[in-house]
Amino acid sequence: MSEASVVKADPVASPAPPPRDEESIPHPMEEWLRMDRIPHIWCPTCGLGTVVTAFIEGLKQTDLERDNVAVVSGIGCTGRVAGYVKLDSYHTTHGRAIPFATGLALSNPKLKVAVVSGDGDLVGIGGNHFIHAARRNMDLTVILVNNFIYAMTGGQVAPTTPETANTTTTPYGAFEPPFNIPHLAEACGAVYVARWTSLHVRRLTESIRKALSKPGFALVEVVTPCSTLYARRNRLGSGLDLLKFYHDNSTIQNGARTSDVGIDFQKPFIVGEFVDHDRPTWFQLMEARMSATLGDKFIPKEGPSCTNSK
Amino acid sequence: MKFWRKPLDLDEQKVVRGEVHILRDRCKGCGFCVEYCPEGVLKLDHAYNKKGYHPPVVIEGKECVMCRLCELLCPDFSIFITERGTGVPEVRDD
Numbered sequence: 001m002s003e004a005s006v007v008k009a010d011p012v013a014s015p016a017p018p019p020r021d022e023e024s025i026p027h028p029m030e031e032w033l034r035m036d037r038i039p040h041i042w043c044p045t046c047g048l049g050t051v052v053t054a055f056i057e058g059l060k061q062t063d064l065e066r067d068n069v070a071v072v073s074g075i076g077c078t079g080r081v082a083g084y085v086k087l088d089s090y091h092t093t094h095g096r097a098i099p100f101a102t103g104l105a106l107s108n109p110k111l112k113v114a115v116v117s118g119d120g121d122l123v124g125i126g127g128n129h130f131i132h133a134a135r136r137n138m139d140l141t142v143i144l145v146n147n148f149i150y151a152m153t154g155g156q157v158a159p160t161t162p163e164t165a166n167t168t169t170t171p172y173g174a175f176e177p178p179f180n181i182p183h184l185a186e187a188c189g190a191v192y193v194a195r196w197t198s199l200h201v202r203r204l205t206e207s208i209r210k211a212l213s214k215p216g217f218a219l220v221e222v223v224t225p226c227s228t229l230y231a232r233r234n235r236l237g238s239g240l241d242l243l244k245f246y247h248d249n250s251t252i253q254n255g256a257r258t259s260d261v262g263i264d265f266q267k268p269f270i271v272g273e274f275v276d277h278d279r280p281t282w283f284q285l286m287e288a289r290m291s292a293t294l295g296d297k298f299i300p301k302e303g304p305s306c307t308n309s310k
Numbered sequence: 311m312k313f314w315r316k317p318l319d320l321d322e323q324k325v326v327r328g329e330v331h332i333l334r335d336r337c338k339g340c341g342f343c344v345e346y347c348p349e350g351v352l353k354l355d356h357a358y359n360k361k362g363y364h365p366p367v368v369i370e371g372k373e374c375v376m377c378r379l380c381e382l383l384c385p386d387f388s389i390f391i392t393e394r395g396t397g398v399p400e401v402r403d404d
Contacts, residue, residue, distance in 0.1 A: 025331060029387045039386060044338035044363065049385025057382065199346075201382040240341050 045239025047224030058208030095125030328376030339363030
């Protein structure tokens with residue numbers, strides 16, 4: 001290699017940073033992360049790390065004990081979350097995060113089970129599980145990270161890809177109408193539905209806290225930038241440019257009708273807390289029915305931690 | 311942090327000041343912290359870190375008001391704020 005081809009930082013323009021003993025103070029997230037797996041695999045300007053921080057911050061604000069929380073995720077970029085958080089966690093097969101989480105919640109009702117997974121995993125491959133967990137009002141908190149694409153498998157079209165967006169399997173633009181996830185969740189019976197972007201990090205933290213404290217099927221959709229596949233193929237710049245787009249084009253409308261909150265390709269969209277009502281959970285319905293039919297012969301299990309603590 | 315007009319209780323106002331800690335070699339140079347710092351404390355360094363990205367450096371350290379937005383937004387867990395004490399807010403001249 002010749003001398004000229006070696007790119008060196010300009011010594012005048014970049015003075016050496018002052019010597020600092022940064023490693024002596026650990027990052028506050030380190031006690032919540034499996035540090036042997038950090039740095040994570042997510043691309044520069046991906047929003048997933050922000051979602052992990054918001055999830056942990058929201059979890060810290062609840063009165064849930066750390067040992068009583070489990071994180072389940074499926075396959076995909078977001079599926080890696082289960083491997084990075086230092087909580088009881090399980091990384092399931094593609095689309096099967098919700099059935100596994102349902103089983104976990106049934107076998108140990110004290111456990112608060114959070115599902116953190118992507119759009120393709122939860123409403124694409126696992127769409128059937130999603131609608132039935134919402135119908136049953138199973139005691140789950142679902143953090144659905146929507147990057148509009150199947151990112152880890154190479155950027156294929158997903159059920160959330162907006163029309164005309166370019167993906168690897170729709171090189172002439174997507175033409176299928178996408179899911180409106182808050183509308184789908186509300187129609188299926190979710191008791192808490194919110195949507196934020198990874199830029200609305202404080203509101204997202206508050207929504208995750210509410211969702212974790214709520215008995216029943218609570219959904220928080222997080223719109224995040226995918227820089228490497230979605231933004232690059234559609235020539236939208238980097239993840240930072242997408243955050244700027246969210247900043248300029250997202251409108252907060254708490255309580256908006258979920259039928260109005262569909263997302264079109266690079267058009268203004270609505271974020272906020274859309275649904276927050278109460279409905280008997282699967283456990284409550286099961287116990288009521290069993291008590292009504294079996295009477296004293298029915299011995300209920302100890303209830304879910306969230307209904308006891310709140 | 312500066313006020314646009316002089317509040318009546320200016321002498322009672324206190325602003326929390328933070329100290330920025332940057333883990334240079336964990337950073338992937340996304341620039342979220344630089345873009346969204348409300349006080350303009352950071353800029354992207356001209357130099358590279360171990361991975362070949364440009365991490366942020368502190369240029370206006372005394373301006374940090376410990377809002378922790380950089381810490382929350384950072385996708386790589388490579389910036390955080392500790393409390394440095396409280397200061398007195400300034401009033402803009404214009």
